[in-house]
Amino acid sequence: MATWIRLKYPHIIDIAYASSAPVRAVADFYEYYEVINDNIALVSGECLQIISDGIGELELKLTTEDGIDEMSEKLRTCNRIQNEEPHRSFFFNFVIAELFAGLVQYARPGSIQADCHLLISYPGTALDKLTAYIREQYDPDCIDDYDSFVETHSNVETTNDMWRSWLYQTCTEYGYYQTTTSERQPFGKTFGLEFFVNLCTDLFGENFGYAILNTGIERTNTFYGSQMPRLTKVLSIHGTVDPWHPLGILSDLNALAPAILIDGTSHCADLNSISDEDLSELVEVKLKARDIITQWLSED
Secondary structure (H helix, E strand, O other): OOOHHHHHHOOOOOOOEEEEEOOOOEEEOOOHHHHHHHHHHHHOOOHHHHHHHHHHHHHOOOOOHHHHHHHHHOOOEEEOOOOOOOOHHHHHHHHHHHHHHHHOOOOOOHHHHHHHHHHHHOOOOOHHHHHHHHHHHHHHOOOOOOOHHHHOOOOOOOOOOOOHHHHHHHHHHHEEEEEOOOOOOOOOOOOOOOHHHHHHHHHHHOOOOHHHHHHHHHHHHHHHHHOOOOOOOEEEEEEEEOOOOOOOOOOOOOEEOOOOEOOOOOOOHHHHOOOOOOOOOHHHHHHHHHHHHHHHHHHH
């Protein structure tokens, strides 16, 4: 947004600092879970394998009525798991994959290692370990389902939750749907682009489908220039652990639009004050960002 507001209102906005900013709109954002995959793998190949194997075992378990009953009880879902679409995709995406997405996206030093250690430490099969990990993340609450989510977020009176407004933007302007289209991720083929487009329809009405989505994405990229906008005095900073960085500006656009990619840091990590837990490269970038902004502010 910082990049775009500088581009759209240059007569009002003189300088912009874009931290972890995705600027290329795209419907199928499969790269997101590739980054999740790669950063978990960097920490522990065993951890990644448990997630992958556990998902595979879970998919098989849900093919029988007894298996559905068993997993509904073990995971303590609010309602019995439904293995038909769109309930299935919601379950694997919003309930399971989002846990690991959040772990990596907002990782602090040692946090991925700690959760992988926890996952590995549980007894039993890969599915036993995965189930125990998921259940601990949701305790003490039961796990809700697609119908409840749609009921809440299709209600125009829902104003105290960011999901409705964010999803409307994705349905009409950005896409950004984090799918399992890629083979380089541990969640199987459990949620594709169609699930998200159908969610748009269920939330906002039958007109909100592929046509509006694709038109909005084309308009956004045309209007704002995707990853090659023509602008100055915008500083773009990303981290390699941040799964949003594939959609960002990763190299200098010009001398007055520098970009920095920090190895080993997560989403918006550069916005926090310097701390003892910061990687040395992150500290250097924070100081460099301060110097760049200070220089621009001093100019007429």
